[in-house]
Amino acid sequence: MQFSSRLLEQAVDEFGRLPGVGKKTALRLVLYLLKQPDADVSRFTGSINLLKENIRYCKNCFNISDQEVCEICVSPKRDHETICVVEDTRDVMAIENTNQYQGVYHVLGGLISPMDGVGPSDLKIEALIDRLRSGNISEIILALSATMEGDTTIFYLSRKLKEFDVQVSTIARGIAFGGELEYVDELTLGRSIATRVPLSEK
Amino acid sequence: MQFSSRLLEQAVDEFGRLPGVGKKTALRLVLYLLKQPDADVSRFTGSINLLKENIRYCKNCFNISDQEVCEICVSPKRDHETICVVEDTRDVMAIENTNQYQGVYHVLGGLISPMDGVGPSDLKIEALIDRLRSGNISEIILALSATMEGDTTIFYLSRKLKEFDVQVSTIARGIAFGGELEYVDELTLGRSIATRVPLSEK
Numbered sequence: 001m002q003f004s005s006r007l008l009e010q011a012v013d014e015f016g017r018l019p020g021v022g023k024k025t026a027l028r029l030v031l032y033l034l035k036q037p038d039a040d041v042s043r044f045t046g047s048i049n050l051l052k053e054n055i056r057y058c059k060n061c062f063n064i065s066d067q068e069v070c071e072i073c074v075s076p077k078r079d080h081e082t083i084c085v086v087e088d089t090r091d092v093m094a095i096e097n098t099n100q101y102q103g104v105y106h107v108l109g110g111l112i113s114p115m116d117g118v119g120p121s122d123l124k125i126e127a128l129i130d131r132l133r134s135g136n137i138s139e140i141i142l143a144l145s146a147t148m149e150g151d152t153t154i155f156y157l158s159r160k161l162k163e164f165d166v167q168v169s170t171i172a173r174g175i176a177f178g179g180e181l182e183y184v185d186e187l188t189l190g191r192s193i194a195t196r197v198p199l200s201e202k
Numbered sequence: 203m204q205f206s207s208r209l210l211e212q213a214v215d216e217f218g219r220l221p222g223v224g225k226k227t228a229l230r231l232v233l234y235l236l237k238q239p240d241a242d243v244s245r246f247t248g249s250i251n252l253l254k255e256n257i258r259y260c261k262n263c264f265n266i267s268d269q270e271v272c273e274i275c276v277s278p279k280r281d282h283e284t285i286c287v288v289e290d291t292r293d294v295m296a297i298e299n300t301n302q303y304q305g306v307y308h309v310l311g312g313l314i315s316p317m318d319g320v321g322p323s324d325l326k327i328e329a330l331i332d333r334l335r336s337g338n339i340s341e342i343i344l345a346l347s348a349t350m351e352g353d354t355t356i357f358y359l360s361r362k363l364k365e366f367d368v369q370v371s372t373i374a375r376g377i378a379f380g381g382e383l384e385y386v387d388e389l390t391l392g393r394s395i396a397t398r399v400p401l402s403e404k
Contacts, residue, residue: 001295001299002295002298002299003295004260004265004266004267004268004272004273004274004291004294004295005257005258005266005267005268006268007249007252007253007256007257007268008253008257008266008291010249010252010253011249011250011252011253013249014245014246014249014250015246017242017246018231018234018235019230019231019234020227020230021231025222027292027295028221028222028292029220029221029223030250030253031290031291031292032220032221033220033250033254034253034254034257034266038254040219041250041251041254042251042254043216044216044217044219044250045247045248045250045251046247047209047212047213047215047216048213048216048232048235048243048246048247049243049244049247050209050212050213051209051210051212051213051232051236052235052236052240052243052244054209055207055209055210055236056207058206063206064206064207064210064236065206065207066207066208066209070206071206072206088233089206089210089233090229090230090233092206093203093204093205093206093229096204097203097204
């Protein structure tokens, strides 16, 4: 791509660094911003700078929060004996959207991934152990992605958590609702047959 | 979407305003930026602010440029008697990439679109007329998108340009190279039959 302006090229380069944004999309976004009023553009860049400078994480569960302790962690309505361990704040939002979970969370901030140089010490695992030591925790739900990194992290955590008198579970894996059997990959289908659930107790 | 932080929500809202960026993508991009070093994020926002504040348009062809007159307009190697009229700077880049065009450009800055409230006076049409009046122009190539807005603009321009002793042409429309006939839409196929080109002169 040949740019007629170095400033334009720099902005497109920066946008192109974002995940899933190629050069052409970056150019489209930058030209869109160029057409917007000055106030809109400074509000755009300002909101990012503001977030980056003032971002805080709940000191309890490490979810993104504007307060020192997040709303979920201070809520008396939540079940503080159950901790759902997730990768990042998006998973918290996804689970909250289901309205099916009343416990609290623990945000690891990533998954163990030797390929990307992410080890257990880069994640909030020690903080989770501390919560187990200090609190009255009865169950840990590992709600991690069904990927190699997710499985590695589940394996590591399950060994770490063995010494505690706590129920450890993972979220169920199987075919999704609305999923047609013929399009499900073999691994998922095989596992959902192996972990089949009886329709009624005999 | 329920956000655990108002700052996060604001940044996601701002990203979500970009064309083609939905809420989920916006959240992914914002969380990605959050994980980057401070310096990277301020370089990202800085490059946009810098571009927005210092952007200049060539006073001749209105292409984005760092100088008062762009490199193409000052180049003695270009054919300054041929002007290619395009919608925006992306089209200049696309045409430059072909290495097929040696003339100069005129960037309209948009297309006539009554639906979006864009009239002829919002575009650099008067400036194009001025160039015709003052310069030694022999041909105007209208390289505009094959959309309703493009056709409307071509129609408007062709009438405006009638009073000048200048050859006005539009870029050819037809089936694309590598395009399979059965997948071409009827309009394009019909037009490319109507405007068929003889293989050899009889």
